Amino acid sequence: MYKIGIDVGGTNTDAIILDEHNHLIHSVKSPTSLDIKTGIEMSLRSLLQGADIDKSQITHAMLGTTQCTNAIVERKKLARVGVIRLGYPATASVLPYTAWPKDMVEQLSGQYALVHGGYEYDGQILSALDGGEIKTLLEEWRDQVESIAIVGVFSSIKNDQELNVREMIKEAYGEEFPISCSSLIGSVGLIERENATILNAALCKVIHTTATGFVQALEVEGIVDAQVYLCQNDGTLMSIDYAKQFPILTIACGPTNSIRGASYLSQIQNTMVLDVGGTTSDIGVLQDGFPRESSIAVEVGGIRTNFRMPDIISVGLGGGSIVRATDGQITVGPDSVGYKISEEALVFGGSTMTTTDIAVRLGLADIGDCHLVAHIDEAFAKAVQEKISLMLEQAIDKMKTSSEDVQLVLVGGGGIIVPESIRGVANIVKSENGGVANAIGASIAQISGQYEQIYIYAKESREASLKDAQEKAVKQAILAGALANTIELVEVEETPLAYHPENATRLKVKVVGKMS
Amino acid sequence: MRYLDKEAIEHIAIGAAFLGTGGGGDPYIGKLMALSAIEKNGPVKLYSVDEITDDDFFIPAAMMGAPSVLIEKFPRGDEFVKVFQKLAQYLGKEKIAGTYPMEAGGVNSMIPIVVAAQLGLPLIDCDGMGRAFPELQMVTFHLAGISATPMAISDEKGNMGIFETLDNKWTERLARTATVEMGASSLVSLYPTTGAQIKQSGVHHIITLSEKIGEIIASKEQEVKEKIQALLTLVSGYELFQGKIVDVIRETKGGFNLGKMNLEGIDEHKGDQMNVHFQNENLVAEKNEQVVAMTPDLICLVDYETLLPVTTESLKYGKRVRVMGLPAHEKWRTAKGIETAGPKYFGYDYDYVPIEEMVKKEVAKHV
Incomplete structure (x- = not known):
């Protein structure tokens, strides 16, 4: 049996096939198309052409998509x-x-x-x-x-x-x-x-088009017996029917899939993940393989909301970030040469000094022509690296919950600019196949259920409240397509409420189970 | 007299969160109420204390109860109209000349703006705290011996009550109980005052001060360093510490968020550490185990880079902050003021020393 994972991003659509042991069989990258159905079809076709497998053995197909986010940001199809x-x-x-x-x-x-x-x-x-x-x-x-x-x-x-x-x-x-x-x-x-x-509510049409498009694309490519899922932003999956009820839960599933994929590739369940791109770096935290949730109000398309979102911070630091020295002060980013790095960076014969040039100068990477950066003063390069290290240290620190050193899994194309050691980080783990981490994250996802309510412990004991919340979370998980006998409790969060006379507590419970 | 428009309200909300010293509730929902009321009824008139008449009569307005309830169940908006009428009737006053905040820190900075817009009343540029405090008797009018009652209390359902109590401690007790029954949030109008009493016993120009604080913090033109300088000059304050939160210990006791945070020095304060004790509001700051600021003086935490005020609910490991200390209004620095809201009242075993004296001593040590 095989699983297919597809991640439709803003720029690229990644598709992969995993076998029953979650080994990567094949992966392809293609540009994202305007019409979601065509894009997925093209991507599927080239994936299946490249992998020599029996289509009828494909049992699961998962889709991670930014369609809902885009609809809100672009105010379209609402x-x-x-x-x-x-x-x-x-x-x-x-x-x-x-x-x-x-x-x-x-x-x-x-x-x-x-x-x-x-x-x-x-x-x-x-x-x-x-x-x-x-x-x-x-x-x-x-x-x-x-x-x-x-x-x-x-x-x-x-x-x-x-x-x-x-x-x-x-x-x-x-x-x-x-x-x-x-x-x-x-x-x-x-x-x-x-x-x-x-x-x-506004996303009901977009999710309908997306889900139907995905199912049809699979049918066109001859995949008819597979269970079909959409990715949620907590690293779990939902059935098509569930997704149609809760399209908003797909928002920010991209970064989630990426950090989960990274964790899977490095075989580490509890870790911080640093995904370095060309312009920015995303940092997230995995707890038992799932991303930590944000605890503050989050804005989506300029609208303040409080639904579940992964706790991820972005720093204006990437492989293309521009390095400057003004009055002895070194600055790195937040602007970047972006996708033009192969023309503008010094190592490629350009005239803009980037973080990649510094990495090459210090021998951390072998990209372009290292002679083109030989003129950079070594002390200066080291000072820049120190600055990068400080930026990362501060960002990582913001994501920590205690002063203990953390482990860091590093993915992304810009990863070469990251120094060998960062203060506050015990060790850095680099993962292979980091380029398709999103699609891998999509295809290894499990199914969850979550429940949150304020309980008054003076009226209903803590044990009874916990049990009640857990039962309701399990119901949610089964509704989302989990196998009842595989469901386990993964998270309990209790917050006592101020000013309440009767020991009122907000209780949040999350369970996870395998796909049915 | 001048008008408060949308921009002014945005700025006042930021300044109010700053003066909230970590407590007083997030002004966000209050801000939305104020913006909605202005949208519907037009801008609100703000009168300076010098512009009001001694014999005129004023009623402040505030919300009482849990901020965590207010974010879910907020007022209907027009209940204030009835409460004001009722209280005026009870007091035998034909005309109410204006309203003002009892507490300029936190969400209660916004409620009188809603009332003023709804009733077409002027807002007076003063309050009874100059900051946020958790109890009804912690106001400068109480210090001046003015009674909190007769007071009116009401909810969005239309329930209404008028209390006349033996003293202001009783007001706190009875109003607190009624508030719980009303669904853990209520609207209160207490300390009805004359223009003369406001002039003698209020904290003046506090709304304008909030607005200016908000203006500086929200400014996009100035560098952080310039902003801090402007802010400290404006409030006669001190930057006590630059640090990173490394630990937060909390407990809920008797309806209050009690806690202590530990900060590790960064930049100019590398190698130092600070503890800030809070009970909803920040009350005592100790640097390297020496007290450097205490209530009723204000201890304000702001984000290290944006300078946006940091509330006690949002404290967490790794957050980088600046700790600022501001002298309390002189009325709080009297024997009665210190007895009512000084460190001993909140259970900290310190004798109150004004912040400027402690800062002077600290400077002398390093010379």
Whole structure:
């Protein structure tokens, strides 16, 4: 049996085949096309031509894609969203779409309603749902909206109102109508969760095209029996049906796949990963093989959200970063010669000093013509390297959780500029095949389920709360396509809430299982 | 008199987070409320304290409760109108001449802007703290012997109450209980004051100060060094430390976030270390185990590069910060001020010494 992994990036589409032992059989790189289906087809075709395998033995196909991110950033192919906020009379002082970029609101049609509903922090009713109010609203919106986002005050504590409204919408608009419930998407923080839910609702058309395009491309290439998955940004997979409900979870799956692929290639589960490109470097942290999540509000396309995102930082340092010395002060980047490195760097006969030139001068790499950089003063080159080391040290430090030295897995084409040792790093591991780390990351992914809620330990014991959260996470995992008997608990996070009199704690649980 | 527009509000929100000294709640949701209210009702008039009449009557406005609830369930917006009317009626006042923040630090800097916009009232450039503090009696009006009550409390559902209490400690107790029942957040209007009382007992020009702080921090034209200089000059403050957070110890006790962070010196302070103790707000800073700043003086943490204020909720290992110390308003530096909000009140065994004296001593040591 074989697995296919495809990563559609902004510039390149990578495709790989792994065997049942996850050994790399073949990989190809091709430029990303405008039409996703054609691009995947082309990539698949050249992949299958290069690898001599029996197509019927392909059991799984995974796709990692930036389609959803691009749709938001470029404001294209977005659905007209109706936002139903359950919370009246509370929350009227800040209505949906406040602080959104105007062009985005226009794209989504800007329809919203604040209706009766919502809960208090302790699960008591803030105000009861009014079925008539919602029915009237749905009649008014008929044919005006293509997708609906439901957001209830404190729905992260109790979400039955959101689910009730979902049923009413299905009754009015049919089973297939795309509906996004905020309790299944974001965490506490109404505005950020509402924003994430609206974005999720807006992506229903893009995800449909992408998922269908992928399945059709596979069929065209004769792959009909494989299980098909999309990559999430936490390093796990979701079934096509699940992806259609939660398209927003594909955002930032690229860097995630890349650092997970790196970890797989180096066979290290707990590590920091440094991915050095031409202009920037990404740093992420893997815990038991999964990327650590960001704990702060994240902006997507200029919109503040709080859905799950990998904790990754970017530094303006890469293989093409420009090196300058002004008044004895050395600066490196953030500007870069980028893809023009093969014309502009000194080692290639150009006239711009880059980090790559420094690496060659110091004998760390053998690229271009080393005689062209022989004139660089060795002390200067060492000072530049010290500067690079300091930039990396500081960035790595920001990602650390304690002062202990960490292990660092290094991938990416710009990796040669990284010094042999960095303060705060115990050892640096370089991985082979780093170029297709994304696609490898896509194809080794597992399936997860996650659940988050505020529990009041004074009312429900810690053990009972943990059990409840875990059961709900397992349900999510099975819904996403995990094998029930392989599911295990991988993460528990407890945050006590300030000012709460009854020991209220936000509990977050994550489970992971194998693909069914 | 001048008008506060959107840009002014953006700046005030940054300045308020700075004066929040780590606590007071993230002004983000408050800022959205203020921006929405202005969008709907037009800009708000800001009066300087010298422009108000002694006999006129003013009611401050604030939110009470958990910031973590406020980010999920925020007000309806028009409840303030009813509360103000009710309180004026109760006090037998026909006219309310304006409103102002009780707490200029954190999210409560924004609430009076919403009220002013909703009611078409002027906002007065003063507050009762000059910073953020966790309890109702920790205001300069209390220090001047002004009663917090009669006060009004209300929620978004329409519940409303008026308290008259024996003293300001009772106000804190009763209002806290009512707030929990109202869903852990409420709107309060307390310390109703005359123009004369504001002139005598308020912290003046604090909104303008917030705005200027925000302007400097948000400025894209200046270099970091220039910004720091401008900021310190503006607030008569000191840069106490440049460091990296290496440890944060927290616990939640009696509704407060208690904790201590340990900073390792960087750049100019390489080799030194600092501890900052906090209870929602930063309260005591010790450099190399010697106390260098303490409450009621302000201890503000800002991001090392962007200078954006750092709240206690967002502290984590590896964050690079600058620690700034600012003298508290002179009203806090009286015997009663120190008794109400000095280090001993919060359980730290230090006798209050003004920050400038400690800095002087520190400088003398190195000469």
